Amino acid sequence: MEAADKPKKRQRMSVVCLNCKTRKIKCDKKRPACSNCVKCNVGHLCEYEPPHWVTRASMSSASNAIQAIAQQIEPNGTPLPALMPPISAPLAPFPETVNSPPRTASSDNAADAQMEVKEELMRLRAQIQSLQSSVVGSHELNTDTVDFYELYNALHTKRSSMEEHKPLCSVTHYKKDQFSAVLSGYFNLCCALFKAKYGDLKKKQESQKTRLDASLTEFLYLLGERESPEVVEVVSKFIQERMPKNDQNNNISFLLPNKHTKGTDTILSHVQSLLPTLGVIKLYLNRFYQFIYPYFPFVDKKVLNERIFTLLRAQDDESAVSIVIDDKFDMLSLAQLLIILRMVHIAQPSCTKDVVLKQNPISAELIGSAVTIISLFKITRKTKLSVIQTLILLRLYLLYAPEDGDGSELTQSQTLFAMIVQSAYAIGLNRDASNHPQMDFDKDLSNLWRRVWYGILDIDRVISTLAGHICCIQNLHSYNVEFPIVDETDSLIDREVTEEYRRSEPLLKMYYDLSNMVNNLANSPRVCDLLDLLNRMEVYVNINYSLETMQPLVESTSDAADVTNFINSKRFLHQFQVYSFKLAVYQSLTLHYESLEYQDPKKSREFLVKNLEAAQNVTNIACKFLMNQYNNYVDSDHKFYLNRFIENVFQRAMNTLICLLIRLYHASDLMSRSIGNNSEALVGEITELTFRIASGVNVLVQNTLGTKYYQAFKTSLKYKFYIRSLRSEGYKCIRDTIEFIDDKFLDDPAARLTMLLRIDLTLGTSTALKQLDSMNYLITSSREFLLQVKNIVSGFDILEDKSLSNEQVIWEPSFKQLSLNEIRGVQTVDDATLLRGLGVGEFLPREVEQTSNSLNLGQLLTVNGPVRFDDLFKTNEEYDDWLSRL
Template sequence: MATRQKRTASVEEDNDVTSLYKNAKNGDSNGKTKPVKRRNRVTLVCNVCKFRKVRCDRKQPHCTSCVKYNASHLCEYNGQVWSEKEALEKLSTIKPSVLPNQNLAPEESSEPKEISEVDSLRKRVKELESYILFQNQFEAKSTIPFPTKFTDLISGFQSLDSIHGINPIQDNNDLIDLYNYNSIASDLNAMECVNHGPFSRYAIRQKDLNSKNIWNFMYEGIRGKNKVYTKDGVTQLEGKSNPYSLIQRIKEYSVNKFDPQNYSRKSSSLPLGLTYNDPTKNIADSREERIKSILPLQNIIDFHIDNFFDFLYPFFPYISEPDFRKQISRILRTKSTLNIESKNDYAILGLLCIVMRLSYLSMITNNMEINENNVAESSTSEIKKLLLHPIGIEFIDTARDCLNEFQLFHRTNLFVLQLAIFIKIYMTCAPEEPEGIIRNQFQIYNGVLVEMGYSMGLNRDYFHDNPSKINLRRKIWMYLRTVDTTQSMLYGNPYITSDRFTDAEVPSSSGGMEDYVVKAMEPLSKLLNHIQDILRLVLYVKKGISVVQLVEKLNILETYLFTEYGTIQTFFDAYMEKSFSDNFSKTLQLNVFIPVKFFLMALHNELFLYYENKQNLGIVFFYVKKILAGIVEEVLPYTLEFLEQPNFYFKYASQLLLNPSFQLFLHRVNTMLFSLINRTGFSIEGLHIEDPKYEKYKLLKKYLVRCLKLTIIGILKLSHRQCSAWRTGNSHTFILENISSDDYYKESNESSDVRVFDFTENQLDDLINYIERLFPKLDMPKLAAAWKSIHGAVDPARSRFFDNKPNDIKEDQNSNNSPTSPNDNDLWHSRENWQASSFLQQDFTNVMESLFHVDDPLFYWMNEDINNQPFEFNTTSQKI
């Protein structure tokens, strides 16, 4: 309603200006001009401050605010500002003959006062006419689109901070449809349908022709080639391969390797975090007997409980520590038996299993060398003793078994909901999960959690004698809203929580670490509301949505996120502080901030694809540069450091809990980089070598490939901890080796339906210079060594993990005749001469490869996606 009133007022102002202009030019019907008294009001603030609605000190040539936020190139003042005396002196120098109105009465034309009023009016009308488009566009809630000249102006930005809340459009009537693809796919093996939302990787692949081109290449290269690469050569599989499920193979491997009855544990052979040892797996014992068989000594249990509440609880404050400790003490008060008094005790024991498993994983770092030193035979540290008493995957199986004791589809209680929540939490960071959170596999589970919360009334505030219980309910409801909204952001699923359905307040602080927990949650409710405003608009299926409305809401979200949360650098500075401060809660907000950053990039990508189809090159360039600015300024300089450095307080627990978010972020960034590299490559293929833009496109492609290598390094840093990271990193490396090659574009240029860039030389220079600024900020020799290690020789320290492998685990293909990598001491040298076969035989010797039981790291990854195809997918082979 407010927007409609604003538009009406704007139309009335325009009509009023037109009427005044006519009167000033033609006079009234009696031949006399009736002077209109208006104040000589000129906008006193600069354009940027007017747009941001902040105070402007009006300094020349640029105000302090614009200088602070690197927006000096946008800082302009609407008109000259002068005092009333200066204005009269200036107007008195204008000769009456320049006035266009020839009907002025002689007795009035000699009056300087009336001349000044008419001239002032005419000047004001011209100012309004020339500036109204620019002025209104910079209003955060404006519906006036950017004129082309102003799009070019803001595209010259030199910092992402200067364009928060600025997203140009072409026309008020633009409509965008985020469902312009076939969202229903069928799994040919499971014979079931899957609905893919507009932000899923499947949707991006369908809507972006260049992403689809890459996928078609991978599909045609693998479809019908049921073969794997081994040290004996290429083995053709008969029929469709049906490998073991990953979890089952981890279990089989670990049982054979770590069974105390037939193997003496050695620290050098321990695949940290991936053990499985269930003594009662083949025995029909009761649930109580199974729990007793896997529980460690009491002092180890006590350590993991303490460790959880010290370092993990602030991230997941959904358990009451006093109540939990009290219940565990009661249940485990005797060594020989478990004191089970009700079914709820199984929920508490299930929670104990997950708490211990998370605590154990939090002692493992992203640095492989540190892990090996911690469990080395020469080490006598306490952490070695704890790591050699692994809390393995069997604890999670037991927790699930405890949850199965309850009927989740009936009304339940808080204990059961807490257990279900912590199973969900664990699955997002589980090292054994082959997909991690990359795929949309929690949609149904999230729905069950939220409906359980609704059934228990967690969305309502009520008075209770126990303030801690009220706070616990509020925190759990905030978590449910967050995971529901995050799921919708990442995959485009409809959300089922809303601010309209709740009156639950933000949790209150009770002192200590709770102060930081509550502070981290304070801005979250408004952030979720802004996100859901956008989701409510973009997830409308029936027809296209107004781009004006989308940009209005997008501007608001960008501004709020920047104002209340800051940038990734803000979080990194807080993360790296060596003592407690007011910024300590920033670390707790990272798991919320990172998905929102990707959501914004995904919306920018949608606008880029939309205007690319409309062939508006100015707006296309703006959004391409804004996407790259996010990658260059925020993702690459800080993500690699986050993955390497533990927090001073949370230690390695922070890595465990932040790894999945960063892995997903890098995965989605890679999807965009693949598409940009593909466009640049096809742009090069369409130019003659004499074209002045040819070398510029070549350099741009080279820099984009560099950025992609950096993100792959980040993913592969986690390859020894996360199965999904191993699969993603090696698969993306394979794609990189192909799309960075010139031969790829030569072979597919004629038959491919793709988009290319048509940037000017100045625009290309702008993009190249923007990316170049990144490299001095990075430790290039260190990254060069990291990239070389990805393709280097076998690391003997890592190969120790596979001594005495069971017979059902294949030997490593890299034996004495393993091929050597090309001469690539420089991180950035082209690898265009590499063949896929030589790449696939490089060193992937780590825990994950043996667990996957596959020498072609791409085969099963693509095999799963190939089965998930649109109904109308054409299976006819075509050459690319």
């Protein structure tokens, strides 16, 4: 026997069941099911780890077992009574059953019993199918290693900053993907040519306060939509929400001592002018505690209310408030109030029936005032719990802020969060409250201590890993904090929040593991280990956060409705999170095996299929969510929590569709020249389907999230330009970009390099087109594989919506499907009220030249005479129009 075939020494197997091992609780090791699993009604899922040298049973045997169960349950088409309630969570019972007695066959009618059995059987079949799909083709483990930092230049430098694009973020995929990189370069080249002709839109007078960044103006000019009434309406709303970029209140200036900080009296006077009446503030606080607090329980409701209504003085609820500060740290409570008011305002759905809140909007200036208040404290030198609470609220506001957001990858505030983590360690939040005598006697304070720590841990695992960042909390042994203590005095929602901490702990650990694997610079991860981790995530989520077993809101009592909303929202969150990871990893692996260094067409096709399947599944879920088809499970008041995560997952899915679309147009181009296989007609059919999907998804996102979030609006315009360019030019836009660089700067390497840097594109020699030709694995794919791709693409549900997935929709102006009243309904307020204190006048764009369609490279090279290429390397006079004047 060869050495490789010999079993490893000390092959010790775990003697406890896998469920107890995951939960880290004592197991009595009973067979066939331990007492803990039996108690949780999951005895049939109690499993023990087999010896490592034993070959695992094939998945077909599991399928046969399920079929046998089905035959026993329905031998003659008549189901037997239910033997047990449906699985809710193998590691912890779902909280909706906490206050109700366990259901049995004797207490339920025959219809309920039949439904329970069928649901249980469907769940088991789905789990087996998921496990089967995860091991297809993996009889030989893929032991290849992948360096996620290869194949692209991670460092992005600008005049004002430097940023390293992490391995799993969407921008990185555009850099790694040679096809998409050229398409992105095509857009940047069009922008450069446009500015060479019409002036640099980024050039501003130093004293001018701008509310619009130049990248958006470039999109609108190139799309020919700068005068569309609907676009004007949406852009106006975002401008009104934003503070000027160079406004002193728009910067987080508290990281260093600010010598120019306003005096306390000046701050209070300004805040008082922005605050609504006391009665309106009470309505906002009530809404915060009901709809936002369950997701971010970082304050003590009783203590915060006492402090706030001690600070605020008013004759009655209809009177304006005055602020009385007795202690310096009362200012922190005031800052928390300002952030909370603004968060409640942006979280309101456009369809809210609360007329009072509609008539009393909260300006973004309150956030600037909160930042100014925080700058009064030397938080870089010392901190306390109330400071950390305020900073966490600010961090979360930046995540959901409609005017700027936290970037397309949700990580622009990561530096601030790192400071929050270090502050938490500094005051000992990483140790349980029972270790600190000052708070051990106070249950509420102890539980707050624990909730703040677990909230920080949750943000770290969810947000950091979403962009492939390394987690800020690295050492798993550096903290030891118990879960909040629950007793009969706690509300239903407080109990569920604690239960969610328990339920999500194993999953957050998997997020942490994925982040570390991707960012392991010393030892690159193996492909099989990455796939195994993704499969374990999927299995855990499908069991503990399944969408199939969500409880409808109509089945909840009025008191339990918010609990049901919370549970269902968490299910959606982790479903989106896992799909985001799958899309990011599968896309990276597809590009890895497509690259010339590691080219393996078979594996490229394998991961393309996985990537498309993940994109199809998550897009179908997210589209239904945005189309309000899940309103029976999550009502409009709770949807804000998921919006930014849906935006992120849509961006990853759109990247997958755009990448496929480029390769399809490329394959058609090659096949038309008799290169590759003879499947041009089939490729054309797939191209048509993919184009309709990408167009429909982009329009849906633009008309829902794009009217509320500035980042979503910008991203939708980018994808619209890409889709239009590919539709009108096909692969020609890729070829023209490369040929333009080669032809115009053939004899001037320095100018060529300057141009490449200007459009953020890295190309090799003039053989770049030949390299792309050799990388496209679609031209060598079998007809069977192309039919498989077509079958997956045909499964996107948005194709059934003819109003979204049609040829015309991508050529219409943005938001054409929405009325101005609908767009204004998202705004919910009149401009003058919202702009209180900003000093912005009425928005009246003046007439400028319009274009009916997008500008392409050819038009930019010929319209109004030939371009002067010297102008590509210098700044021209500002082009005066309504966008640049903003």
